[in-house]
Structures are given as structure tokens and as C-alpha cells.
Amino acid sequence: DAGVIQSPRHEVTEMGQEVTLRCKPISGHNSLFWYRQTMMRGLELLIYFNNNVPIDDSGMPEDRFSAKMPNASFSTLKIQPSEPRDSAVYFCASSSSYSGRAYEQYFGPGTRLTVT
Amino acid sequence: AQSVTQLDSQVPVFEEAPVELRCNYSSSVSVYLFWYVQYPNQGLQLLLKYLSGSTLVESINGFEAEFNKSQTSFHLRKPSVHISDTAEYFCAVSDRNTDKLIFGTGTRLQVFP
Numbered sequence: 530d531a532g533v534i535q536s537p538r539h540e541v542t543e544m545g546q547e548v549t550l551r552c553k554p555i556s557g558h559n560s561l562f563w564y565r566q567t568m569m570r571g572l573e574l575l576i577y578f579n580n581n582v583p584i585d586d587s588g589m590p591e592d593r594f595s596a597k598m599p600n601a602s603f604s605t606l607k608i609q610p611s612e613p614r615d616s617a618v619y620f621c622a623s624s625s626s627y628s629g630r631a632y633e634q635y636f637g638p639g640t641r642l643t644v645t
Numbered sequence: 646a647q648s649v650t651q652l653d654s655q656v657p658v659f660e661e662a663p664v665e666l667r668c669n670y671s672s673s674v675s676v677y678l679f680w681y682v683q684y685p686n687q688g689l690q691l692l693l694k695y696l697s698g699s700t701l702v703e704s705i706n707g708f709e710a711e712f713n714k715s716q717t718s719f720h721l722r723k724p725s726v727h728i729s730d731t732a733e734y735f736c737a738v739s740d741r742n743t744d745k746l747i748f749g750t751g752t753r754l755q756v757f758p
Contacts, residue, residue, distance in 0.1 A: 571751060572689075
């Protein structure tokens with residue numbers, strides 16, 4: 530099992546540029562989560578999908594952030610325009626639901642984003 | 646709303662000493678409980694979980710945690726730590742009505758030789 534795959538692993542961009550982070554969940558998992566981790570705020574849930582449908586996006590910071598899941602094997606998190614305060618490590622995680630409940634989440638290696 | 650409290654942000658300990666990382670959660674309903682470990686520059690890995698049944702759960706590398714409903718706690722323990730246990734440890738809770746995990750702020754365990 531390849532685990533959760535994220536790309537790129539590192540991204541350095543200038544303020545104002547568009548950034549797209551990508552995630553491939555574990556095959557067969559039907560829930561996908563995007564997190565952001567910073568020293569100041571710790572680990573924050575941004576949005577999660579179940580069966581490709583966004584269920585809770587209350588953690589998305591503002592309209593500059595958007596996420597999509599066009600199919601069961603791919604999701605993107607886009608920031609447009611990016612700002613220095615968006616610098617963080619972004620994690621994708623996936624899990625499998627049984628009888629409507631999801632159990633443990635499996636995390637990808639993360640994308641370290643630096644906005645200058 | 647659910648919340649998780651990890652009282653200790655850092656725990657320094659010498660190799661082969663015992664350690665306890667504390668976790669308390671706030672909930673009046675049944676929950677699932679997890680401990681995750683994050684090694685430097687890596688993602689979070691599931692260490693152990695409590696879903697139901699025995700209140701004492703163990704990991705393959707010697708950690709254990711005990712679910713205490715009356716104290717709403719899920720403390721993580723290891724009788725003898727190794728240098729390789731140096732990492733950040735996150736406690737998380739999931740209530741039985743959502744798929745979300747609520748994470749604590751993490752405890753950095755640093756093991757010294």
C-alpha cells in the first residue's frame with residue numbers, strides 16, 4: 530500500500546501567486562481531510578470530504594482557499610492569491626467509513642509551503 | 646464542542662526512564678480516542694486507538710494508554726523510553742456523530758542519553 534501521496538513536498542512561491550497542493554488518498558478510502566500545521570496554531574482541520582462531497586469547510590480560512598475532489602482518488606487545495614501568512618505544512622489524510630462512521634485517519638507526508 | 650487538552654507542551658526524559666503524556670478531553674457522549682506520533686519532517690502516524698472494549702490499549706513499540714471515562718482522560722505511558730521515541734505526540738478525539746478528529750496541541754517528548 531502506497532499510503533497517502535502528496536505533491537509537491539516543498540513549494541516556495543511569491544506573495545500573490547496561485548498555489549495548488551495535490552493529494553491522492555489510499556485506495557478504497559472514502560473520506561479525505563486537509564489540515565494545516567503551524568507553530569502558532571498547531572494542527573487545524575481545513576475541510577473534509579466524504580464520498581467526494583465536501584462535508585465541513587468551516588476551517589477554511591477565507592475565500593482565497595478552495596478545495597476540490599473531482600474523483601475518489603484525487604483532491605486539490607488551492608490558494609489564490611497566496612500570502613506570507615499561508616506559510617505552513619499542509620497535510621492530507623484519508624480514512625474509510627463503515628456504517629457511516631470513519632475511524633482512524635492516515636496522513637500523507639505533507640507539503641511544506643513557503644510564501645515570500 | 647469537543648476539545649482535547651494536552652497539559653504538557655514538552656516532556657524531557659532520560660533514556661530508559663518511564664514517561665506519561667497526559668490527555669484530557671471534554672465530552673458527555675461516547676467517543677473514540679487516538680494517539681498519533683509525528684517524527685521530524687514527517688506526517689502523523691497512528692500510534693494506538695480506543696474504540697470500545699478493553700480500556701487499556703497497546704502499541705507495537707511498547708506504548709500503552711488507558712481510557713478513563715470518569716476522569717475523561719486517555720494518558721499515554723511507556724515504562725522505558727528510547728532515544729528513538731523522541732517525537733511530537735498528539736492526542737485526538739472523535740465523537741460518534743462525525744468523521745472529524747479534534748487534536749490536542751501536542752506534547753514534544755525529548756529523550757536524552
